[in-house]
Amino acid sequence: MQLDEAKDKFIQAWGSLGSNWGINRTMAQVHALLLISPASLSADEVMEMLNISRGNANMNLRALIDWGLVTKEHKSGERRDFFYAEKDIWQVAQQVIIERRKRELKPVLRVLEEVREVDDLHTNPEAKAFVEAVNSLHTIVGQADKFLEIAVNADRSWFFETLFKMFNRKLQS
Amino acid sequence: MQLDEAKDKFIQAWGSLGSNWGINRTMAQVHALLLISPASLSADEVMEMLNISRGNANMNLRALIDWGLVTKEHKSGERRDFFYAEKDIWQVAQQVIIERRKRELKPVLRVLEEVREVDDLHTNPEAKAFVEAVNSLHTIVGQADKFLEIAVNADRSWFFETLFKMFNRKLQS
DNA sequence: GTATTGCTCCAAAAATTACTGAAAGTTTTG
DNA sequence: CAAAACTTTCAGTAATTTTTGGAGCAATAC
Numbered sequence: 001m002q003l004d005e006a007k008d009k010f011i012q013a014w015g016s017l018g019s020n021w022g023i024n025r026t027m028a029q030v031h032a033l034l035l036i037s038p039a040s041l042s043a044d045e046v047m048e049m050l051n052i053s054r055g056n057a058n059m060n061l062r063a064l065i066d067w068g069l070v071t072k073e074h075k076s077g078e079r080r081d082f083f084y085a086e087k088d089i090w091q092v093a094q095q096v097i098i099e100r101r102k103r104e105l106k107p108v109l110r111v112l113e114e115v116r117e118v119d120d121l122h123t124n125p126e127a128k129a130f131v132e133a134v135n136s137l138h139t140i141v142g143q144a145d146k147f148l149e150i151a152v153n154a155d156r157s158w159f160f161e162t163l164f165k166m167f168n169r170k171l172q173s
Numbered sequence: 174m175q176l177d178e179a180k181d182k183f184i185q186a187w188g189s190l191g192s193n194w195g196i197n198r199t200m201a202q203v204h205a206l207l208l209i210s211p212a213s214l215s216a217d218e219v220m221e222m223l224n225i226s227r228g229n230a231n232m233n234l235r236a237l238i239d240w241g242l243v244t245k246e247h248k249s250g251e252r253r254d255f256f257y258a259e260k261d262i263w264q265v266a267q268q269v270i271i272e273r274r275k276r277e278l279k280p281v282l283r284v285l286e287e288v289r290e291v292d293d294l295h296t297n298p299e300a301k302a303f304v305e306a307v308n309s310l311h312t313i314v315g316q317a318d319k320f321l322e323i324a325v326n327a328d329r330s331w332f333f334e335t336l337f338k339m340f341n342r343k344l345q346s
Numbered sequence: 347g348t349a350t351t352g353c354t355c356c357a358a359a360a361a362t363t364a365c366t367g368a369a370a371g372t373t374t375t376g
Numbered sequence: 377c378a379a380a381a382c383t384t385t386c387a388g389t390a391a392t393t394t395t396t397g398g399a400g401c402a403a404t405a406c
Binding site (some may be wrong): 043054055058062080081 | 380381382384385386
């Protein structure tokens with residue numbers, strides 16, 4: 001396969017993956033493009049390579065900066081901004097986890113806590129059943145959240161080595 | 174809070190969470206409604222409670238069945254179908270993991286494997302850099318996939334107890 | 347058999363989400 | 377300071393996704 005073809009295929013695949021997980025397809029594609037660019041790119045380069053407008057490029061680059069996945073760079077003797085994506089994939093994953101915990105897991109945990117404060121809990125069996133369902137969801141979402149918190153604070157090799165020991169070498173296969 | 178208000182709040186929150194994770198909002202709402210309904214519901218009940226059309230209810234109930242989260246039930250003396258959602262949240266989580274691995278993780282792993290078969294790997298430094306980026310993604314996505322495979326095959330209490338020990342009681346807090 | 351009830355499919359419509367292009371804003375240059 | 381280079385914003389438009397409602401189908405009742 002030609003390099004350009006492979007790059008394009010990768011960018012498309014990363015775009016689809018993002019899209020399936022609720023991330024704007026173009027944002028994921030811009031991220032993919034920057035991930036495979038050893039040097040930082042200008043907005044014009046991003047626009048040209050992905051065939052998108054200036055406004056679109058700007059919007060998605062800003063979103064990537066908000067997510068902590070991309071930084072703006074200033075090259076001396078250059079007036080334009082350049083954009084650089086963090087290349088260490090463990091750091092990228094940690095950053096994604098940080099944001100998704102903040103944006104989605106925490107809010108849903110808060111709602112689950114709110115709705116279990118329902119009236120007539122002890123007299124209404126329907127209310128009791130509802131709270132039990134909510135509680136079991138809260139437990140599992142809370143455990144997932146705690147696990148991700150550990151991942152976010154962990155050194156990569158410690159994290160995977162510990163997982164590896166824990167699960168009896170299953171991660172290796 | 175009134176029970177009906179709490180139920181509605183929960184259904185809305187679950188719909189938003191789904192939507193943020195690339196799941197049709199209505200599908201997530203239907204699932205939420207069934208999760209808090211101890212008994213199975215008819216399509217008409219789902220339609221009425223969520224204010225959606227018959228076609229929409231039918232489509233999303235079918236999607237939930239495809240995901241393995243809901244089963245169709247036939248009540249004797251009843252002509253209509255009834256729908257029941259699995260209530261054991263660990264089983265629900267496992268089923269979601271199974272489907273997402275199959276639908277999204279596996280395909281992306283396959284693409285990552287394809288694109289590293291790029292030409293001129295040894296002569297073109299650009300190709301080499303590309304393949305290195307792809308490899309590091311493949312490693313981490315592959316590890317996540319393996320971890321989820323373990324979760325899917327694990328007994329809930331074994332799984333969390335092992336995690337718990339592993340991470341030095343951090344999951345407890 | 348026909349009538350009735352309920353389910354499924356799908357084309358059209360509605361709603362939502364994403365994108366564009368140009369005007370306004372900002373920073374740098376000379 | 378004005379001009380040039382570049383970035384940001386956003387109203388309008390386009391594309392995509394979701395929903396509807398009814399026609400056709402299937403199963404049961406009579």
